[in-house]
Amino acid sequence: MKRSYVMAGVLIAVAVLYLLVSSTGTTANFFLTIEEFRALDEDLRGRNVTLSGAVIGESIHYDASIPEVTFTIVQIPGDRKEINVAGGLAAVLAMAVNNPDAAQMDVVYRGVRPDLLQHEAQAIVRGSLQPNGVFHADDLLLKCPSRYAEDLPAQIED
Amino acid sequence: MLGDIGLLITALAWVATLYGGVAALISIRTQDRRWLESGRNAMIASAALLGGAVLLLVLAFLTDNFRIMYVANHSSRLQPLYLKFSALWGGQEGSLLLWSAMQAFLAVVALREGDEHKRALIPWAMVVLAVVGLFFTGVTLYHSNPFTQFSRMPLDGRGLNPVLRHPGMLFHPPTLYVGYVGLSIPFAYALSSLITKLRPGVPLPTGSWVRIVHGWLLLAWLGLSLGLLLGMRWAYDVLGWGGYWGWDPVENAGLMPWFTLTALLHGVVIEDEAGRRGGRRGFRMWNYILAVLSFALVLFGTFATRSGLIQSVHAYAVSGLGGVFMTAIVVSLITGIGLVIAAFHRESREERKRPTSSVEDDFPLLSREGLFFLTVVLFLMLTLSVFVGSVLPTVTELLVGRRFEAGPEWFDRVTGPQFALLVLLMGVCPLIGRGLAAFRLSFKQGTAGFGAFMGLMGAGATVGLGLWAGFVQPASLLGFALTGLAATTAVYEFAHASARRMERRNEALHVAFWGLVRTQRRRYGGYIVHLGVILMAVGVIGTRMYQVERQMVFQAGEPAEVGRYSLVFDFLSQDRVGDRLSTWAEVTLYTDRGYAATLLPQVDRYEAFQQSYSATALRAGVREDLTLILAGWSEDGTAVTLKAVVNPLAFFLWLGGLVFLAGGALAFWPRSAGGLWNVIAPVLIVSMLAGSAWAMWGTAQGVVINRGVADSSSGSTRYGGRARVGQPAPDLNLTGLAGETLSTEALRGEIVVLNFWAPWCPACKENMPMLQTVADDYLDRGVTFVGIAFQADERSVLDTLAQIGITYAVALDDEGETVSRYGITGVPETFILDPDGTVAFVHVGPLRENRLRSELDALVGDR
Incomplete structure (x- = not known):
């Protein structure tokens, strides 16, 4: 193969690798559990992160006129193996909401209350911690343990 | 019973496939073609059996056989017929069965006899395809059996998941499967070609495996492209977020094999051309690797989201399938890449032994070959980027x-520059396609210089257009320049080649053009695909960089501004049909030119699924699309939360999609007339294009009504919609029941409260005592109250007035003229006109006293 080809190929590859690494540094989110987030250094806390936790049903408050929904999520393990050892996601979620000592996080989300925002649902929130200690979620994804087993195949769902 | 038969014939198909693979191996060992024939017959039997299994499952759906768990979970008695069909691929089990059947059918077609070279490759290809078939049929049998039965029959099924009841979704899975399954055939022939190379004593067949699979590559490409486009459109229409691509792992899973396949299609062109010139190198090694990679990525796509390796919103149950697929991926990658290394290692060893007689290819980087090489590298880098993003956690x-x-921002940042570079390559390639030397020569002769000049003009013109239309971000202007360049040079390529042909053959322009397209379908189909991509790029720039999204609460009758639109929510309606509760808002849309349309964003709630399906209202235009999504509503229905998304240039995305498919279809169009395939292929192509055009534009997803109201008094047509705040009030020309003149002229200088009501409307009557009280309070402050009753006779109106004790002026609008002029959509509705005759306030529904008083105080205070 000609040298110019190799050079051009390497050049493109290096540029793309640079893009990959630098974008991960600037625009990718940390994916953390609440405990991990609490343990973060002060200067990292303002960053955009993704948190996952179990929703406490009683804490859900919805103001339809803004619209804005506030709720509290509690610590669940982030590691899949740990979840499986504890008996699956549904069991982990049920345990988390009944554990008064679990780390908590108040979340505010500007938007309509999603149907799936229920007691014991798993919430994945993307956003950042505000100075007042409330987590401001730009995105809110929910998984319900009861529907979790519903069987849409991968290729149907995109 | 049905279920048992289904299971039995699926198992038989598995055995037949196994026999086919073994027979092919024996034929390789013994060199006895009869074993090969026997194996082929077994493959045909397997395809027929799996086809039968699919038919049985369809039959089970059509006869509402809910004993079969899969049918019960994806169909119901009331489900329309077409949904009973498409429910076949509404879940994992049925999808895998369909996949297995398609795999078997395409394998049979791909293993038909051919020329000498193909015959040499068929035995090993049959072995590989048998293994692939065994894998998919085996997974269907052991892990994901669609024929599993309940011990007793449920009365009714759950029905198909509501979000899948969309035309885009009907065709999206099967077309993607065509792409996925189609990729197993290049994989099989690539492996066969490598193994044949490695076998000592067997003479190397002349020619290349890529010529055998070229048609399959195009078929797979068409399937994947159409599947991805339909998926995008579905997301745009149904998912209720106003976007079409969210870089979700499931989307990425379909995109990655598309990248490698597209790279392979480019590599194949160069290998073909090199072969024709008598050169050998071309991109042979790349092409093998790309074929292996594409197949492995198909497996990755089906496996990734259910393995737990990737976090996704779509990540449903982590089924046992993850491990099985992981093993399959590792096996196919190791086998494929291992064979490539072994074969090319052996080849270079042999080359060292004897001097090569074939022509060494030697092209500078700035030549057609060089640019194709860069294209392949870029596609591989894109695949790598998307892969890394998908598994980043x-x-x-x-x-x-x-x-x-990695969120969408990450993906946009990483892939954006790479896509831009690809568009640049597209633009430059036709100019220096015949090598830099040829370019210099033709530059002197003026033709290529003219092309380059046109390209730059095109880039400038596109930037100018973008600026004129108000797209001023520098990055987007750079993008426009690239698309302009690429579009012009692609068109230039057509013009230039047509002109040369005209000259050479002395043909008329259109004859030359059609001749060109007809005789070099793949080449010019490719250029049309490029044009489609360029159009899509314009759409992507517009929608990604200039999207406006706003979510807000609308009170009935009060206008709100979104971009250059003014939106007025009129009223909310609900209707229950079967298990579905539909709620829709009627929203009137105004632009600076007045009434534009009425939009009906809707939400269907399916109680059985605890799931809502959002049918967005979409007003499409060349400049931009406006999507309205109903996000929520108040209990009494007088306020709704709407999400409005403005997607500039989205039109070009969908137009580009169709052009793109048309180009692919042209490339795929059979070369010569005659033969069954040459009848089937055009039918397939035409129906595919028509179907996708329908799915993308023809569906009534964005429900938009244009209501023109004829204004009989002035003889002109006034466009519908309610009279708006800040606009001159429509004319009044009524006489009160007590003989008062209630005309615009007579009421000028007064603040007028117009209350539309009807005697049969309890809410109106409840509201009227309050109106009377306020009317009395403001009597000497220049405020006149006027009641306008409609759809009633004078008797009942007078009775009602006496009953409630109304003393302000009331007129009867028998003809409904005033009602239509004010664009009333129900009663009660209240308007306040200021002394100049301008609408100052609009309220739909019963009015609260403090609200009315505060509005009146503000107006009275002005005086």
């Missing part, structure tokens, strides 16, 4: 012990 956890997650 897992990768970063391993590397730095912390999970990072």
Whole structure:
């Protein structure tokens, strides 16, 4: 193969690798559990992160006129193996909401209350911690343990 | 019973496939073609059996056989017929069965006899395809059996998941499967070609495996492209977020094999051309690797989201399938890449032994070959980028012990420059396509210089257009320049080649053009695909960089501004049909030119699924699309939360999609007339294009009504919609029941409260005592109250007035003229006109006293 080809190929590859690494540094989110987030250094806390936790049903408050929904999520393990050892996601979620000592996080989300925002649902929130200690979620994804087993195949769902 | 038969014939198909693979192996060992024939017959039997299994499952759906768990979970008695069909691929089990059947059918077609070279490759290809078939049929049998039965028959099924009841979704899975299954055939022939190379004593067949699979590559490409486009459109229409691509792992899973396949299609062109010139190198090794990679990525796509390796919103149950697919991926990658290394290692060893007689290819980087090489590299880098993004949490956890997650922003940033570079290559390639030397020569002769000049003009013109239309971000202007350049040079390529042909053959322009397209379908189909991509790029720039999204609460009758639109929510309606509760808002849309349309964003709630399906209202235009999504509503229905998304240039995205498919179809169009395939292929192509055009534009998803109201008094047509705040009030020309003149002229200088009501409307009557009280209070402050009753006779109106004790002026609008002029959609509705005759306030529904008083105080205070 000609040298110019190799050079051009390497050049493109290096540029793309640079893009990959630098974008991960600037625009990718940390994916953390609440405990991990609490343990973060002060200067990292303002960053955009993704948190996952179990929703406490009683804490859900919805103001339809803004619209804005506030709720509290509690610590669940982030590691899949740990979840499986504890008996699956549904069991982990049920345990988390009944554990008064679990780390908590108040979340505010500007938007309509999603149907799936229920007691014991798993919430994945993307956003950042505000100075007042409330987590401001730009995105809110929910998984319900009861529907979790519903069987849409991968290729149907995109 | 039905279920048992289904299971039995699926199992028989598995055995037949196994026999086919073994027979092919024996034929390789013994060199006895009869074994090969026997194996082929077994493959045909397997395809027929799996076809039968699919038919049985269809039959089970059509006869509402809910004993079969899969039918009960994806169909119901009331489900329309077409949904009973499409429910076949509404879940994992049925999808895998369909996949297995398609795999078997396409394998039979791909293993038909051919020329000498193909015959040499068929035995090993049959072995590989048998293994692939065994894998998919085996998974269907052991892990994901669609024929599993309940012990007793349920009365009714759950029905198909509501979000899948969309035309885009009907065709999206099967077309993607065509792409996925189609990729197994290049994989099989690539492996066969490598193995044949490695076998000692067997003479190397002349020619290349890529010529055998070229048609399959195009078929797979068409399937994947159409599947991806339909998926995008579905997301745009149904998912209720106003976007079409969210870089979700499931989307990425379909995109990655598309990248490698597109790269392979480019590599194949160069290998073909090199072969024709008598050169050998071309991109042969790349092409093998790309074929292997594409197949492995198909497996990855089906496996990734259910393995737990990737976090996704779509990540449903982590089924046992993850491990099975992981093993399959590793096996196919190791086999494929291992064979490539072994074969090319052996080849270079042999080359060293004897001097090569064939022509060495030697092209500078700035030549057609060089640019194709860069294209392949870029596609591989894109695949790598998307792959890394999809597994970023897992990768970063391993590397730095912390999970990072790649959002859309990450993907846009990483892939954006690479896509831009691809468009640049597209633009430059036709200009220096015949090598730099040829370019210099033709530059002197003026033709290429003219092309380059046109390209730059095109880039400038596109930037100018963009600026004129108000797209001023520098990055987007750079993007426009690239698309302009690429579009012009692609068109130039057509013009230039037509002109040369005209000259050479002395043909008329249109004859030359059609001749060109007809005789070199793949080449010019490719250029049309490029044009489609360029159009899509314009759409992507517009929608990604200039999207406006706003979510807000609308009170009935009060206008709100979104971009250059003014939206007025009129009223909310609900209707229950079967298990579905539909709620829709009627929203009137105005632009600076007045009434534009009425939009009906709707939400269907399916109680059985605890799931809502959002049918967005979409007003499409060349400049931009406006999407309205109903996000929520108040209990009494007088306020709704709407999400409005303005997607500039989205039109070009969908137009480009169709052009893109048309180009692919042209490339795929059979070369010569005659033969069954040459009848089937055009039918397939035409129906596919028509179907996708329908799915993308023809569906009534964005429900938009244009209501023109004829204004009989002035003889002109006034466009519908309610009279708006800040606009001159429509004319009044009524006489009160007590003989008062209630005309615009008579009421000028007064603040007028117009209350539309009807005697049969309880809410109106409840509201009227309050109106009377306020009317009395403001009597001497220049405020006149006027009641306008409609759809009633004078008797009942007078009775009602006496009953309630109304003393302000009331007129009867028998003809409904005033009602239509004010664009009333129900009663009660109240308007306040200021002394100049301008609408100052509009309220739909019963009015609260403090609201009315505060509005009146503000107006009275002005005086």
